[in-house]
Amino acid sequence: MRFISSQDLHNWLDQLAQEAKLIAPVEMTVADRPGAAAPTPDGMRARFAAVSGADEIAWGYQRTAVSAREFLVPRTETLFTIETDTSGNKTLKEPVIAEAQVIFGIRPCDARAFRVLDAVMLEQEPVDTYYAQRRQNTTLVGLSCPAMWDSCFCTSVGGAPNAREDVDILLTAVEGGYAVDVVTDKGSTLAQTMTTADSEDMQLPEPELSESFAVPTIEQWLEKFDEVYWDRVGDRCLSCRACVYVCPTCRCFDVREETIKQPDGTLITRSIRTWDSCQGANYRVVAGGANPRAQVGQRTRNRMYCKFYYVPTDYQVEVACVGCGRCITACPVNIDISEVLQDVARREEA
Numbered sequence: 001m002r003f004i005s006s007q008d009l010h011n012w013l014d015q016l017a018q019e020a021k022l023i024a025p026v027e028m029t030v031a032d033r034p035g036a037a038a039p040t041p042d043g044m045r046a047r048f049a050a051v052s053g054a055d056e057i058a059w060g061y062q063r064t065a066v067s068a069r070e071f072l073v074p075r076t077e078t079l080f081t082i083e084t085d086t087s088g089n090k091t092l093k094e095p096v097i098a099e100a101q102v103i104f105g106i107r108p109c110d111a112r113a114f115r116v117l118d119a120v121m122l123e124q125e126p127v128d129t130y131y132a133q134r135r136q137n138t139t140l141v142g143l144s145c146p147a148m149w150d151s152c153f154c155t156s157v158g159g160a161p162n163a164r165e166d167v168d169i170l171l172t173a174v175e176g177g178y179a180v181d182v183v184t185d186k187g188s189t190l191a192q193t194m195t196t197a198d199s200e201d202m203q204l205p206e207p208e209l210s211e212s213f214a215v216p217t218i219e220q221w222l223e224k225f226d227e228v229y230w231d232r233v234g235d236r237c238l239s240c241r242a243c244v245y246v247c248p249t250c251r252c253f254d255v256r257e258e259t260i261k262q263p264d265g266t267l268i269t270r271s272i273r274t275w276d277s278c279q280g281a282n283y284r285v286v287a288g289g290a291n292p293r294a295q296v297g298q299r300t301r302n303r304m305y306c307k308f309y310y311v312p313t314d315y316q317v318e319v320a321c322v323g324c325g326r327c328i329t330a331c332p333v334n335i336d337i338s339e340v341l342q343d344v345a346r347r348e349e350a
């Protein structure tokens with residue numbers, strides 16, 4: 001284990017920001033959250049953003065309001081452009097995503113979420129080439145959580161506040177600086193420019209853990225299909241979609257095309273991908289107008305099944321939820337995914 005002092009870490013980050021896109025948690029301003037006059041009580045006052053140095057980082061942050069997934073799956077991106085000249089000749093242009101980026105300060109749960117996105121985006125053909133390029137160019141420098149925050153349940157879904165498996169480098173705050181755990185080759189390359197010292201006898205702090213619970217097995221989900229229960233949960237849901245947009249493992253998207261006529265008569269057609277949400281009323285509407293998930297309860301059930309049944313069945317991941325607790329805190333009507341999980345488990349016992 002190596003040690004880096006806080007000052008050396010700041011210097012390293014300042015240098016890093018000159019060489020690559022450095023993304024880190026920054027404090028949210030009122031402008032980021034229109035209508036929010038005061039910080040939320042659970043410390044969710046940070047968001048990930050590109051920074052130009054260590055001074056811009058919200059060092060005391062707990063959990064960002066929205067996860068870091070937008071840096072690998074942007075909220076909106078152009079997939080390709082077709083330019084049509086006045087003679088009707090068309091030229092296809094695809095973006096090349098070559099910029100190296102470092103996500104600093106990512107929590108172990110958010111890093112674990114990329115395991116889910118990797119499975120869905122890369123495991124089966126066709127591979128999502130946009131995600132693949134960004135993933136290839138991204139290095140994750142994680143920060144251990146000293147405690148599980150309000151509404152977190154990472155330990156119930158296989159994670160831990162100090163889990164090292166899904167980051168390239170894991171930093172843990174110790175007196176005067178940070179313990180540096182280099183996990184991957186990518187991390188090793190990045191760490192070459194860090195000024196660290198050997199610290200064999202360094203004691204790492206044990207994170208404060210909340211009580212964990214047993215997540216229902218896939219069989220329980222399959223057998224305990226119960227429309228009344230889902231309607232009851234769904235009755236409270238406003239279909240606002242906040243739970244999906246803050247989630248680090250959600251990745252549904254919509255693709256639309258727009259054509260703009262230029263003053264010189266040429267046409268530019270763009271294919272644009274944007275985040276979508278299965279909690280939205282029109283998410284499942286098909287071409288003929290039918291909507292197989294018209295009821296909110298059906299959509300709520302689908303979201304839960306997606307996380308704990310569909311994705312684990314179809315891909316090499318145990319569950320598609322990392323227990324970050326964001327959807328619980330973001331939900332305006334207090335729908336709590338951890339309560340739903342425990343309800344399902346209890347129904348199996350009954």
Ligand code: SF4
Binds near residue numbers: 323
């Ligand atoms: S706790 Fe909620 S927001 Fe976090 S990973 Fe699970 S479903 Fe997504």
Ligand code: SF4
Binds near residue numbers: 243330
């Ligand atoms: S945040 Fe709550 S109210 Fe909004 S869509 Fe999700 S479950 Fe429904």
